Amino acid sequence: MSKFSxxxxxxxxxxxxxxxxxxxxGIALGFIVGWAASGPVFGFSDTWQLVINTSTTIITFxxxxxxxxxxxxxSKATQLKLNELVAASRKASNRLVDxxxxxEEELDTLHKYYQIISDRAENEKDIHKSHSIESAQRxxxxxxxxxxxxxxxxx
Numbered sequence: 789m790s791k792f793s794x795x796x797x798x799x800x801x802x803x804x805x806x807x808x809x810x811x812x813x814g815i816a817l818g819f820i821v822g823w824a825a826s827g828p829v830f831g832f833s834d835t836w837q838l839v840i841n842t843s844t845t846i847i848t849f850x851x852x853x854x855x856x857x858x859x860x861x862x863s864k865a866t867q868l869k870l871n872e873l874v875a876a877s878r879k880a881s882n883r884l885v886d887x888x889x890x891x892e893e894e895l896d897t898l899h900k901y902y903q904i905i906s907d908r909a910e911n912e913k914d915i916h917k918s919h920s921i922e923s924a925q926r927x928x929x930x931x932x933x934x935x936x937x938x939x940x941x942x943x
Contacts, residue, residue: 804855807851820840823836
């Protein structure tokens with residue numbers, strides 16, 4: 789990581805942490821109250837309105853990028869933690885590691901599949917029974933094998 793990246797990372801973390809504090813809210817509120825109170829002094833002129841519009845636009849523009857950076861970092865950390873939990877669990881499917889790289893359509897397909905597994909799990913008396921993708925596939929293969937060996941129409 790370059791010196792600039794390290795400094796930017798440190799500054800972004802401090803700014804994001806500070807802007808989420810009560811102090812930052814108080815200062816912003818004080819700025820708005822001061823601006824509103826100065827309205828009669830400046831005759832509620834266009835320049836007076838332009839000051840608040842320009843100030844809030846600039847601050848909002850910069851904060852969007854800082855918030856997105858922080859959100860990306862938090863999201864990546866959360867995904868890594870979840871990947872570790874999936875990888876460490878004997879009963880979890882390792883196919884779910886790095887699932888965030890799938891397309892929206894692929895995620896929707898998996899969601900439907902897990903909804904079926906969830907519905908089946910609700911009917912189980914043993915809440916610790918595994919309902920992984922692999923166990924569901926084995927059960928499906930077993931059913932297909934059994935179906936192919938049974939006589940049709942009760943013959």
